[in-house]
Amino acid sequence: MKLFEGLFINNFEKVKFQDYAVFVRGLTYKKSEETQDLDGTPIIRADNILLNNSNLDLSNMKLINKNVNIPDNKKASKDDILMCISSGSKTHVGKIAYVNEDLNIPFGGFIAAIRTKSKLLNNKYLYYVLNSNIFKDHLSFSLNSTTINNINSHIINTLSFPLPPLELQNKIVEILDKFTEYSAELKAELKARDEQYRFYRDKLLSNNNLSNDINFFSKKLSEIAEINIGKQPSKEDISENGLYPYMNGGINKSSNAKNFNNIKNTIIVSQGGSNAGYVQWMYEDFYQGSHCYSLKVTSKQILNRFLFFYLKSNQDKIFNLVQGSGIPGLKKTSLSSLTVLIPSIRTQEKIVKVLDNFESICKDLNIGLPAEEAKRQQQYEYYRDAIFKYLETGIIDNKGIGERERERESGLIKIIEFIFNKTIYLIAKLSNCAQMSSGQFIKAQDRSEEFIYPFYNGGRNNSGYHNEYNREGENILISIRGVNAGATNYINDKFWLGNSCVSIQTNKEFDPLFIYFYLTNNINSLLISKDDGAIPAISMTDIRNIDIPIIPLHKQKEISTKIKSFYEFVNDLKLGLPKLIQLTQIQYEYYRDGIFKFLENKSNNTVK
Template sequence: MIKHNNIIELLKGVKVEFLPLWEVTTWDKKFNAVDNYKQKNIIKYNYLLANKLKMLVSNNGNVKLLTTNTTDLWTTEDLAGERVSEGEIVAIPWGGNVNVQYYKGKFLTADNRIATSNNQDLLNNKYLYYFLLKNVELLNSFYRGSGIKHPNMAQILDLLIPIPPIQLQTEIVRILDTFTELTAELTAELTARKKQYNYYRDKLLTFKEDEVEWKALGDISEKIYSGGTPKTDIAKYWENGTIPWMSSGEVNLTTVYKTEKFISETGLRNSSAKFVPKNSVVIALAGQGKTRGKVARTRIDLTTNQSLASLTFDENKVNSDYIFHFLNTQYENLRQISSGNGARGGLNLQMISSYKVPIPSLKEQDRIVKILDKFEALTNSLTEGLPREIELRQKQYEYYRNLLLNFPKVEDK
C-alpha cells in the first residue's frame, strides 16, 4: 500500500516549473478573447450532436463515443466512418457542468473542448487530466451564463500547471491510476452484487397465491399512523431537542440509525408527531421526486413528519424486517395506487392499511431476512460492505491526488 512518507520522499527536492496551459497544450479550435500567439496550432476533430452520437451505439464497437457526460458508449469503425478521430486527449464540455475526461484511442466526440500535450517529453497527457480533475471547482468558476453555462477559455488557457520532471509525472500517474483502478474494480463488484441481491430478493419474495396467505397490512400491524411537524417558528419546539425527528427524504436511507433533526418534549406534546419504536417500518406517503412509495426500517426510537406512515408489529407474529424487504419490491405498485398517479399524487393510511402482503411462517420470514440482510449490508450499507469500501478508497485517492499535485510556487515558499 502507498504510504504518506513515501510520497513525501518522492516529492522531496523536486524542481517544478509553472507554465500556462496555452504554452504546453494544443486545443481543438481558436477561442475568442485568446491572443493568437497563445494558439499557434489547433487540432480539429469531427463533432456530432449528442442525439446523433447515441444513434451510433454498438455493443461490439472499439470506437469511443465521447459524450459530454461520463459514459461507457462505443461504436464500430464501420459506423463511425470518416468521422473517427484518434489520439490521447483530455476533454471538458463546451456547455453545461464541468466534466473532465481522459481517453486514448479512436473516438467520436460530442461538443467537447479537447486538449492534448504539445510535447509528451514535457507534459504527460494523463498527468494533465489529473491536474484538471484536482482543479474542477476552479474550472467550474470559469463556466458562466444565465442558461447553459459555457467556459471562459481565455481563463482556462491561462491556468498555471506545475511541470515536474517527466519521470515524476509518470510515477504520479501510475500511483493515481492504481487508486482509480481499485475503485473501478470495487464498483464493478458492487454492481455484480446488486444484481445478485435483486435476483435472490425477487426469488425469495415471489409467492404463488396458494403457497402462502396474503393479508392486509392493517390486519397484521399493531399500529399504522402518520406523524407531524412541530411549528418551525416556535424555537422551544426545536431548540435543545433530544427526540429524533425523521423527514420524508430520510426514508431513502433505507435503514435509519439517526436523523438530521431533533424535536423537544414540548414540540412533541404540541404537535401531531408521535413516538415510533425502533424496528418499525416507515413508508413515504408523499415527498419530492421519487420519494413517495419508498420504504425504510428504523433502528432507533424516533418521531416522523406527516408525510411518513409508521407501521409497528408484534415480533412474535410478524418479522418487521421481512415486511420491509417485501415492501421494497413493491415501490412501483405503491406509486401506482397512490391518488393522482402524478407528481402530486400521494398515498394515505387507508391505502397502506388495505395493501396485501404474503405472510409465510415466522421461521420462513426469519430465514428470508437473514439472507437478504447479508446482501443489504454488502450492497447498500454506508458503514460496512462495498459502499463503505468505495467511499474510503475515493477519499484516499483524493487525498493522495492533492498531495501529489500540490507543488509550492516560488512565491509560496
Template sequence: VPNLRFPEFNKEWKKRKLSDFLTFKNGINASKESYGSGYKFINVLDIIENDFITHQNIIGAVKISEEVFNKNIVEYGDILFQRSSETREDVGQSNVYLDKKVPATFGGFVIRGKRIKDYNPLFLNYLLKTSPSRKEITSKSGGSTRYNIGQDTLSSVGIITTELKEQAKIASFLLSIEGRIQTQNKIIEDYKLFKKGMMQQLFQQEIRFKEEGENYPKWEIKRLDSIAHVVKGKQLNKQELTENGTYLCQNGGIEPSGYTEEYNTTGETITISEGGNSCGYVNYIRDKFWCGGHCYSLLNIASEMINLFLYQYLKFHQSKIMSLRVGSGLPNIQKKDIVNFKIILPCKEEQQKIAKVLSDIDRKIELETKIVALLNQQKQYFLQNLFI
C-alpha cells in the same frame, strides 16, 4: 512541493497557466434535427458522470459534416470543461478524453482544451479536480442566475505542476485506487442483483423452506392494517431542524430532512414515504427518529409477524406501493390506500428464515458500501496531499 511525495522525486514544482498546455474552443450548436445519430459528441453529463471519457461511454451523437467534425475534434489527452451551471460550485468541472483509437466531438455547453504541450492527461485531470484548482476556476466564473466560464478565463487559470515522470507516477497511483473503487462498486451491484433475484423467487414462492422435509403451511392474504397500525407523523418546520443532531427526521424523501433533539418514533421501524416525488419509498430505520408529516410509520406489528420480513416484502413490492400515488403537483399516497394494501404471508417460522436470508445480504451490501466510502476518503486524502 506537495505534502506527500514519492521518494525518487525531489525537484520543485513549477507554476504554470492552463494556456501553457491547452488552447480553448467552444463546442458545436447544431440544429435540433441533427442530434441522435452521427459522430459521438461529448456533453456535460459525459463530463460529470465519468472518471474519464472514452468513445464507448459517450451518450450522444450529432450529424455534422466531416469538415465541421475536424474543426471540433476531441482526441486523446484533450480536456473538456463544463461551460455553465446553475450553481457556482459546479461550473468549470472538467474531464479528460482517453480514447487513443477513435476521436469524438463536443457540444455547445462544453469548452475543449486542445493539447499544445506534453503532459500526462490523467495527472492533469486529477489536478483540475483538486480543491485549489476548483476554487480558482469557480471564483473566476461570472453570472447571477446562471454561472459561466469562458475560454479567456480558463486560459488564465494557474496550476502548479511537475516533471512528466512524477506526473505519470501520481496518475498511475490514483488510477489504481479508482480501479479498486470500481471493483468494489461492481461487487455491490452484483449483491444487489443477487438479492433482487432471491426476493423474486422467495416472495413468488418459487423457493420454499421446509421443516423436516415438509413444506410450511400455505401463505395467507391479509390487509396491511390487520397486521400493523399505519401512523402518519407530525410535521416539523425547517427552523426546527438542524444539519446535525441526535435524531434524524424522516419525511417525504429518501434521505432525512434534517436532524432534531427530539424523537416521536422508536427504532426498528418500517416507514413509507407519504408525499413528494419519492412517495411510496419503503425504509427501515434502526434508531429512534422523528417521523415527519409526509411519512407513515408501521407500528404495533402483530405478534405473528416478523418485522424484518414485512420490511423486505414491502420493499420488494415498493413499485406497487408507489403506483398508489395520486396528484400531479405534489403527489401523495392516501392512508386509505396504504391500509388496504394486500400482503401474502407465510407462517412466522418461514418469515424468520426469509428475513434472515435477505437481511444477511443487506448486511453484506452495507459492509461493502462502507469499504467504498473508505476508499473514496483515501482518494480525497491523496488528491489533497499529492498536489499543491
C-alpha cells in the same frame, strides 16, 4: 512514497495554464429552446458531472431543439476535460470529468471544455492536476475574493503547475489511473453485492418459497398494520444542525429536525413525488413529514422486520400502486389493499435472521465497501497530491494507507435449507469439481523394492516402488484399464502414478475423502466390458462427466468421517468384524467341543 521516488530526480519548472491549454465555454441557449421532443439534441449540463468521482453521468440529459446552431468546438470530444464553471454551490464549481471517447454531444454554458494545445502536455496529466490541491487551492483563493461562484478565463489562465517531461507525465498518469480503475472495481463489487442480496431476498420471499411453510396465510396490509401519515413541520422545527433526519417522501432525508415525532425501527413509505411508494427502514428516531407514511404492526401473527423485508421484496408492486400524471402519489387505500403472504412466526424469524445477517453484510459493505472505496480514494488522492507536492517542493510525504481483504457470501441453497429445513442439492460434473490427469509409464526395471516411493498402476495396492514421485498430497486414484479397471484408491503421500491410472485432486470446496467414497460407490456403472474378450476400460470422458452432488463442505466431511470410521472398524483386526468373527469362532468351538465333551462324559457315565 517509495512508489514514486524513482520517478523524481530533478525539480521541474512551473508553467502557466494559458501557455499549454485552452478554455472553451459551452453552448448558451434560451430556456425556450429546451424541448421534450425525443428527436431533440441532448446536451451535457453541470448536473451530468458527478461531484464525488469525477465521472460523467449521461443517463439524464436535457434536450434542445435540433435546429439550434451548435459550433463543433462546443461538442465533447475524446480527451476533453469538462469543468463546471458556474453553480449556486461553491462545492460544485470546478468539478471535472474526463471524456474517454468522442461523444459529439454539445455541452452547456455552465460547463467549459479544457483542451491541451501543446504536445509537451499529457491531457490526462492536466486532468489530474485539475483534480489536485494545486487547482483546488488556486480556485479557493480566487473565489474567496468574489461573491460569484464562477470560473472565468482569468482564473483558469493564471493557474500555474509543475510540468515534468512527457515521459514522467505518462508514468504519473499510469499510476494514478490504476487507483481509479480499482475504485471502479470496488463500486462494481458493491453493485454486485447489492444485486446478490436483492436476488436472495426476493427468492426467499417469493410465493413459491413461502408456500413451503404449511402454515402460511395471506392478509391485507390494513389487517396487520396501522398506516399513518406524517405532519408538516413548521420552519422552527427544521434546522440543518438538527439531530434527527426529516423524512418527507424522498429516498434520502429532506433536511434535519430539532425534534422527532416517530421512533427508530419503523417502516416508512414515501407518499408523494418522484419516489412515491419507496419503502425503507428507519434505524434512528426521525421526524415524519406530511408526504411520508409509517407502518405500525398491529397483529401478533407477523414480525415488524419480516413485514419490511416482504414489502421491499414487493417494491415494484407498490410502485405500480402509485397514481397521478402530475405529481405522483400513493393513496392510503391503495397501500392498505396490498396482499401480504405470511408464513409461521418460526419461518419469519429464520428469514429475518438470514436477511438481517445478509443485510448487515451489505450494510457493512455500504459502510465497508464505500469505506474501502473511500480508503482507495483517500489513497489515490494522497498519492496524487503527494506527486504534485513533490513536483512543487521536492518534499516526499511517507504516510501510506493500509488495505484489507473481503470474503464472499455463501449461496441461496444454504439459505433455503436453513429456513425450510430441506436438503437441496445441486449437481456438478466431476470436471468442475476437480483436476484430473493421467499417470506416466515406467519400465519394469525402474521398479524395485529398494526404492521408497510406492508405484500405483491399477488396483487398490501398489505394484512396487520407484525412486521418484510424480504425485503428492491428497489424490484419488482410478484404474482405467485392465482387470482392475474401476478400482479406486485414496492416497495422501508422495508416489508414482502409472499410465493405467488417473489421479483426481479436488477443488477446495470439496472434501477428497467424500469424493473418493462417492466415486467408489458409483464408478462401476462406467465400466465397459466387451463380449469379444477386449480389455475392460473406463473412458476419461465418462469420468469427467460423473455427476457430483454439491453439498456444504462441513456436511461432506461429516459423511466421509463416519464412513471412514466404519471402514476402519470393519477392517481393523483388533476392533472390527474380522476380530469379532475370530472371537465368535473361538466361542463357537469352545461350546461345540464342550457340548460334545459333555455328551461324551455323559455317555461314559451311562455305560458305567
